[in-house]
Amino acid sequence: MYIGIDVGKVKHVAGFVSTTLLERHQRFEACPALAFENSREGFRALVERIQSLAPLEHCFILMEKTGHYHLALQQYLQECDLPVYTIHVQTRSAGMLKTDKRDALGLANTLYNQLQLGIQVADETHLVRRAEPPTAASAQLKGLIRHRYELVRESTQRKNKLTAICDEIFPELTTVLKDPNLPTALTLHEKFPTPHAIATASLMALQEARGYTRTLPDSKLLELQRLAAGSIGTKDVIRQRGLVLEQGQLITELRLLQEHIGQLESEIKTIVAQAREGKILLSMGIGQIQAATIIATIGSILNFPNAGTLKSYFGWAPMREQTGTTFDRSHLTSRGSRTMRQMMFLIVASITRQETEWAYLC
Template sequence: EEEMSAFRDLVRMRSTVVANCSDLQRKLKSKLKIHMPELLKTFRSISSPVLLHLLSVYPSREEILANEEDAVKLLSSHRNWSEEKAREVIDSLKDSIGKPDTFGTYSTITSIFITEIKLLKEHVEALDEEIKKFLQKFPDNPLRTIPGIAEITEAEIVSEVGEINRFSSGKAFVSYIGLDPVIKQSGNMTRGLSISKKGNKHLRKTFYQLAKNLIKNTEKYKNKYEKMIERGVKKKVALVAIARAAAEMVYQLLKNNVPFDLSLS
């Protein structure tokens, strides 16, 4: 129990760091929309290593254009980046519709964002290594046989569930996660079914992600999801149904220590 508690703290810490990093990336994206919106057309992901490298050296449009040739060299030094492509990106900034960094404030703020994002990414990498060491203690974990399951998803389930035998049934396990359906009522009005959300919020989030992976990687879950959508079920409701089915399946895997089988779905 003490070891599993330590593992749970480690995995939850990773979730916190990832959330903080995502928050900073959203704020950085908002600044770029104001100051250099053209970069967002080239870099679809704000976490692009190339974009972060460029902004860590030249955090404003003014600095990029003042060091145009060096900025081109920086971009073209990256894999799959030609000098022609690099120049196109720099040239797009020459007629930017973005707000100028008249007082240097955007440059300062951007530099801080980049520094913090890089540091948080390093923390995630370090935590991933520690998590990987913990997972080696469970070499025959049946969760690894689930198609498309990520290592961090396995870690989240293992650390949050602990001993599966403490749950009397798959239904009890689903209830613990908070994916069990309940009737929503307001006074004398019944407004249909919803999930209880009274269980483990960390596991609930994990099973939403697992449901997405199963829809992507298995025909059975994909077909089940698509049929619900065709019947008019809202996407979020359909995803919850898949997450609930995934929870029941995971319970069977852990309880009986058997590999993934579509018949368990």
């Protein structure tokens, strides 16, 4: 029995296709289907309907990867020892009748063709793949890595805005402090938000704002005051007032984001250090956050039948384009996970700088 499930936010539709059903109904569109709620009771109703048609050990299920809506159902079915396959979201031909029942039966027919009849597909996006349950470490890290990625992106946005404000209020600051978003620079921005405030402040007040860091000696503080006295930053008082208010809020938001990123990274590093796959990756010279990204992305190594499919998913598989004798070139595939393509470049750049065997191969 081959079952295709059209996933929705509130309700799912399952279509059933088998050799017996096709002999009886002639066309897969006429095979039976079941609409069920996206709830525990709905999942149980689906399993009961499957059991009424065939033994569970003879059933195979296919779903499209539709964000996160299919994950709860996929986990429930795997807990029932039902083999679950996934496929990329399929596009439909123009003018084709569109109903949830037809979509579900179409998925079931696709699974029947590939598993029962052994039909091969030229387009890999139409290939069904067995979905293995993620490892314990992967299940823990997936949400943490995604949240860290979002926080880092938001942190970068705040830094860019703060740099833009600094360029408008006090552009000469970067001649003394190369990075206007360092902790020392942010403290100075908070206590002395305008060049006039810096220029008129006492040296003792600047020293207190500086703290105990050695990157900003007294000579640089005096140079900062001299530059502030002749700054070309905006002199519009109304504009300055708005920029100072925005700058203060951005600094508060940035510090909160950095605090949360630090908490996430601490938890991530603990999980990686304790996980078996984490220890393997760390022994290769890969960093803890990079190893965590790999573990979270692949879920389970059983999802990849060979090294080639894993490399392709990482975006490191060669693609060759050839036409006669006039066009012949090779490049890395653009498929796979965008996050892993970016992370692989960082991993290679990091490893080649270390004293390892990998460095001598580059």
